[in-house]
Amino acid sequence: MLKGIAASDGIGIGTVVTVKHQEIKYEPKQVTDKDGEKSRLQDGIKTFLDKTGKLAEEMEKSVNAKDAEIMYGHIAMMSDPFMGQQMEEQIDGGSCAEAAAETVLNMFRDMFAASEDELTRQRATDVEDIKSRLLKILLGIEDTDLGALPANTILVTEDLTPSMTAEMNHDSVVGIVTESGGMTSHSAILSRALEIPAVLSVKDAVSTLAEGSRVIVDGLHGKVLEAPTDQDVAEYQEKQARFLKEKEALKSYIGKESVTADGLHKEVFCNIGNPEDARTAADRDGEGVGLFRTEFLFMDADSIPSEEDQYKAYKKACVALSGKTVIIRTLDVGGDKEIPYMHIPKEENPFLGYRAIRWCLNNPAEYEKQLRALIRANSDTGENLWIMTPMVTSVSEIKAVRSMAEKICEETGLPVPKIGTMIETPAAFVMADVLAKYCDFFSIGTNDLTQYIMAADRGNSKVAYLYNTYDPAVLRALKRIIGCGKDAGITVGMCGEAAADPLLIPLLISFGLDEFSVSPTSVLKTRAEIARWTKDEADRIADAVMKLETAEEVKEYLDSAVSRD
Ligand code: PEP
Ligand code: MG
Numbered sequence: 001m002l003k004g005i006a007a008s009d010g011i012g013i014g015t016v017v018t019v020k021h022q023e024i025k026y027e028p029k030q031v032t033d034k035d036g037e038k039s040r041l042q043d044g045i046k047t048f049l050d051k052t053g054k055l056a057e058e059m060e061k062s063v064n065a066k067d068a069e070i071m072y073g074h075i076a077m078m079s080d081p082f083m084g085q086q087m088e089e090q091i092d093g094g095s096c097a098e099a100a101a102e103t104v105l106n107m108f109r110d111m112f113a114a115s116e117d118e119l120t121r122q123r124a125t126d127v128e129d130i131k132s133r134l135l136k137i138l139l140g141i142e143d144t145d146l147g148a149l150p151a152n153t154i155l156v157t158e159d160l161t162p163s164m165t166a167e168m169n170h171d172s173v174v175g176i177v178t179e180s181g182g183m184t185s186h187s188a189i190l191s192r193a194l195e196i197p198a199v200l201s202v203k204d205a206v207s208t209l210a211e212g213s214r215v216i217v218d219g220l221h222g223k224v225l226e227a228p229t230d231q232d233v234a235e236y237q238e239k240q241a242r243f244l245k246e247k248e249a250l251k252s253y254i255g256k257e258s259v260t261a262d263g264l265h266k267e268v269f270c271n272i273g274n275p276e277d278a279r280t281a282a283d284r285d286g287e288g289v290g291l292f293r294t295e296f297l298f299m300d301a302d303s304i305p306s307e308e309d310q311y312k313a314y315k316k317a318c319v320a321l322s323g324k325t326v327i328i329r330t331l332d333v334g335g336d337k338e339i340p341y342m343h344i345p346k347e348e349n350p351f352l353g354y355r356a357i358r359w360c361l362n363n364p365a366e367y368e369k370q371l372r373a374l375i376r377a378n379s380d381t382g383e384n385l386w387i388m389t390p391m392v393t394s395v396s397e398i399k400a401v402r403s404m405a406e407k408i409c410e411e412t413g414l415p416v417p418k419i420g421t422m423i424e425t426p427a428a429f430v431m432a433d434v435l436a437k438y439c440d441f442f443s444i445g446t447n448d449l450t451q452y453i454m455a456a457d458r459g460n461s462k463v464a465y466l467y468n469t470y471d472p473a474v475l476r477a478l479k480r481i482i483g484c485g486k487d488a489g490i491t492v493g494m495c496g497e498a499a500a501d502p503l504l505i506p507l508l509i510s511f512g513l514d515e516f517s518v519s520p521t522s523v524l525k526t527r528a529e530i531a532r533w534t535k536d537e538a539d540r541i542a543d544a545v546m547k548l549e550t551a552e553e554v555k556e557y558l559d560s561a562v563s564r565d
Contacts, residue, residue: 001223001224001225001226002177002199002202002203002205002208002209002223002224002226003202003222003223003224004177004199004200004201004202004203004205004222004223004224005181005182005183005188005199005200005201005222005461005464006199006218006219006220006221006222006223007181007182007183007185007187007188007191007192007198007199007200007219007222008176008188008191008192008194008195008196008197008198008219009192009197009219009220009243010195010196010197010219010220010240010243011197011216011217011218011219011220011236011239011240011243012154012174012175012176012196012197012216012217012219013152013174013175013214013215013216013217013228013233013236013237013240014152014153014154014174014175014214014215014217015150015152015153015154015212015213015214015215016154016156016209016210016211016212016213016214016215017144017149017150017153017154017155017156017211018144018156018157018206018209018211019144019146019155019156019157019164020144020157020158020206021158022136022141022143024132024135024136024139024141026096026098026099026135026139028095028096028098028099029096030094030095030096031091031094031095031096034091034092037091037096037097037100038088038091038097040097040138041084041087041088041091041097041100041101041138042084044097044101044134044137044138045078045084045134047137048078048130048133048134048137049075049078049079051133051137052071052074052075052078052133053071053075055071056068056071056072056075070126070302073126074126074129074130077126077127077130078130078134083104083108086104086107087100087101087104088100090103090104097138098135098138098139101131101134101135101138102131102135105127105130105131105134106131108127109124109127109128109131110124112124112127125302125303125340125341126302128340146164146167146168146169147167147168147169148169149168149169149172149173150172151172152172152174153172153173153174153175154173154174154175154176154177154209154215154217155168155173155175155176155177156177156178156205156206156209157176157177157178157179157206158178158179158180158206159178159179159180159181159187160176160178160181160187160190160191165190165194170194170196173194173196174196174197174217175196175197175198175199175215175216175217175219176191176196176197176198176199176200176217177198177199177200177202177205177209177215177217177224178198178199178200178201178202178205179201179202179203179204179205179206180200180201180459180461181200181201181459182200182201182458182459182460182461182464182467183200183497184446184447184450184458184496184497185200185336185458185459187200188200188497189271189497189519192519192521192522193273193277193519193520193521195521197217197218197219197220198217198219199217199218199219199222199223199224201461201464202224203461205224208226209224209226213226213227214227214228214233215227215228216228216232216233216236218236218239220239220243250524250525250528251524253285253524253527253528253531254285254524255285256527258287258516258526258527258530258531259530259531260509260530260531260533260534260535260538261531261532261533261534261537262534262535262536264509264535266509266513266514266515266516266530267287267288267493267514267515267516268286268287268515268516268517268518268523268526268527268530269281269286269287269288269289269290269291269325269327269493269495269515269516269517269518270284270286270288270289270290270517270518270519270520270523271289271290271291271293271495271517271518271519271520272289272291272292272293272317272520273292273293273296274296274297274300274313275313275314275316275317275320277520278292278316278317278318278320278321278326279320280520281320281321281520281523282320282321282322282324283520284520284521284523284524285523285524286321286324286520286523287324288321288324288325288326288327288515289317289321289324289325289326289327289328289517290327290443290493290494290495290515290516290517291327291329291388291443291495291517292314292317292326292327292328292329293329293332294310294328294329294330294331294332294370295331295332295333295337295339297310297313298331298333298339298342299337299339302341303341304341304342304366304369306369307369307370307372307373308373310369310370310373310374311372311373311376311377314326314328314373314374314377314385315376315377315380315381318377318378318381318382318384318385319381321384323382323384324384325384325386326384326385326386327385327386327387327388327420327441327443327493327495327517328374328385328386328387328388329388329389329390329422330357330360330367330370330371330374330387330388330389330390330401331356331359331360331366331367331370331390332355332356332390332391333355333356333359334350334353334354334355334356334358334359335350335351335355335356335448336350336351336459337355344359351448351451351452351457351458355391356389356390356391357389357390357391357392357397357401358391361397361400361401364404367404368404368408371387371401371404371405371408372408372412374387374417375405375408375409375412375414375416375417376412376414378414378415378417379414379415383415383417385417386417386418386419386420386440386441387401387405387417387418387419387420388419388420388421388422388441388443389401389419389420389421389422390422390424390445391422391424391425391448392421392422392423392424392425392428392435393425393427393428394427394431395431395434395435395438398419398421398435398438398439399438401419402419402438405417405419418440418441419439419440420439420440420441420442420443420490420491421435421439421442421443422442422443422444422445422448422495423435423442423443423444423445423449423481424444424445424446424447424448424449424452424496425448425449425452426449426452426453426477429449429453429477429480429481432480432481432484432485433484433487433488435484436484436485436487436488436490437488439490440490440491441485441490441491441492441493442481442485442490442491442492442493443492443493443494443495443515443517444478444481444482444492444493444494444495444496445495445496446469446474446478446494446496446497446498446499447496447497447498448496449474449477449496450467450468450469450471450474450496450498451467453471453473453474453477454466454467454468454471454473454474468551469496469498469501469504470503470504470551470554470555470558471550471551471554472546472548472549472550472551472554475507475545475546475554476546478494478507478508478511479511479542479546482508482511482512482513483511483512486512491514491515492512492513492514492515493513493514493515493516493517494508494513494515494516494517495517499513499516499517499518499526500516500518500519500522500525500526502525502529502562502563502564503555503558503559503562503563504558505526505529505530505532505533505562506532506533506537506538506541506542506562507538507541507542507545509530509533509535509538510535510538510539510541510542511542516530541558541561541562544557544561545557545558
């Protein structure tokens with residue numbers, strides 16, 4: 001049995017399909033049979049055009065019209081006789097087909113990248129994409145087709161990226177196993193959003209789990225069973241049925257208010273990544289959106305979305321929630337969220353680097369575009385859109401955001417939306433009392449706050465033992481942040497994954513948290529957990545916990561005082 005992090009609830013029983021990162025590597029060689037090499041190149045280009053054509057047609061059918069357009073653009077570029085001619089000239093000079101294709105495509109890429117015109121510059125990314133797909137064809141490297149996975153697939157991969165999830169046919173995947181990523185990595189967040197059982201950080205999963213073999217993924221306990229016996233399968237089918245029954249029972253909370261056992265009103269909001277998820281949030285009975293991660297909108301595009309495209313997306317989310325609060329976070333690029341076309345240089349310490357609000361305030365034209373889109377969407381949908389800034393470390397950052405937003409509102413005559421900040425850095429926690437003066441609300445990002453307080457990378461399995469929200473250092477921070485927010489009379493929410501942790505819910509009730517923002521699939525469970533506690537009971541648990549000295553002691557205490565198992 002393999003062990004890892006239980007990242008997404010449920011049991012999956014299926015067949016392994018591995019997705020390996022395929023490195024494009026070849027030794028450039030001098031060729032003598034130039035005609036033979038030219039026909040190898042032409043065959044490669046023909047296969048590229050056939051494959052791309054099919055992909056474009058499939059995308060069109062699956063209403064992915066924008067991506068299909070990009071594919072047709074690739075076809076047009078590679079069908080241009082000038083392109084083939086240039087490559088053949090390289091072969092005449094003695095290059096092999098791979099080197100010829102690479103040299104010419106690099107030349108086009110550099111030419112596009114140097115352009116003054118933004119749209120032309122973005123074509124450099126297309127050329128990079130064409131290059132890697134053409135080279136894979138020439139080298140015979142086969143990529144797993146994530147859009148055509150067989151039924152009952154257990155996807156085994158080094159890491160699950162947002163682009164892989166976009167390609168994947170979700171209905172066929174019954175389990176996910178990855179070699180990296182912790183509870184709050186984006187692989188975990190994505191698998192929970194898709195309700196696919198997942199176990200992450202399983203050492204050597206890709207080489208250990210044989211392609212085509214039967215395995216069981218236990219996303220409840222972080223276990224992967226290789227070659228299960230019929231008895232194992234029967235036992236896990238029973239566990240799966242029990243899990244689904246409990247999930248069914250939670251439906252009695254649909255349409256209910258989120259209240260503690262003694263009637264204190266709370267709110268259970270949802271975390272979403274795109275406007276379509278807003279529909280899911282409403283369907284899952286979310287009382288609002290507590291975090292719309294707009295970076296996914298940027299990742300799904302092939303260039304920075306225009307103000308109009310952003311406006312439409314934000315408006316769509318607000319309309320889907322029909323008048324409920326929608327908290328939209330401005331671009332949180334960087335860290336583990338790479339957006340290739342933005343060409344942000346690689347850094348030694350990306351989580352401590354040029355990311356989120358730092359990038360935005362250094363690129364005011366782009367940031368203004370996003371703020372303007374948000375301000376317009378707020379004004380057009382009944383003024384329930386709140387703007388949230390990520391990764392704030394200094395009061396001057398929130399002041400700068402506010403003054404930019406107010407200037408746009410002055411120019412356009414539109415109302416100023418509520419503006420608040422994520423509290424996810426140690427500096428923001430220490431300065432929470434001062435920050436509260438300039439914010440309409442706080443939302444605690446425990447995913448990052450934990451990694452920064454504990455100085456332990458949230459995705460690094462080697463330091464996962466330190467990355468622990470139960471650590472008294474983190475709990476003290478939570479208590480103080482909520483206290484500062486409450487003292488200033490502003491709403492305090494939490495949009496990190498800890499908001500959905502049943503063990504922490506009594507503590508958060510005791511500290512005074514107003515709003516719990518969780519994945520749409522966790523709304524009912526969170527509401528059920530809130531309903532279990534009176535404020536007095538929650539206070540008693542919190543008093544005991546805050547006297548403890550280590551994460552292990554806290555976990556042990558909460559396991560006995562809170563856990564239902
Ligand atoms: C967080 O850091 O807790 C958070 C909600 O943001 P993200 O996971 O996108 O960094
Ligand atoms: Mg964060």
